[in-house]
Amino acid sequence: MNRVRLFAAAAEAAGTDTVTLTTTPDGAPPTLAGLREQLAERFGDDFTQVLQRCAVLVDGARLADDEPVPTDATVDVLPPFAGG
Numbered sequence: 189m190n191r192v193r194l195f196a197a198a199a200e201a202a203g204t205d206t207v208t209l210t211t212t213p214d215g216a217p218p219t220l221a222g223l224r225e226q227l228a229e230r231f232g233d234d235f236t237q238v239l240q241r242c243a244v245l246v247d248g249a250r251l252a253d254d255e256p257v258p259t260d261a262t263v264d265v266l267p268p269f270a271g272g
Contacts (some may be wrong), residue, residue, distance in 0.1 A: 190263050196268040201235040221253035242267050
């Protein structure tokens with residue numbers, strides 16, 4: 189299972205700041221793209237619009253969409269932010 193932490197607009201669109209996602213139906217870890225799909229299906233269109241603009245870090249690092257997300261990884265969904 190993966191712990192997904194949602195920040196700012198992503199948390200607001202989802203209505204929560206933390207969610208746990210499971211492996212794929214065949215027991216394999218999801219790819220980053222698969223994990224994004226799980227989130228989009230779970231939280232709907234408003235969340236999906238936000239997710240498209242977000243950076244997604246897996247244990248603090250970026251992964252390519254086709255890379256598997258390690259089991260028990262912490263995934264952070266970070267919307268763009270401004271400031272200085």
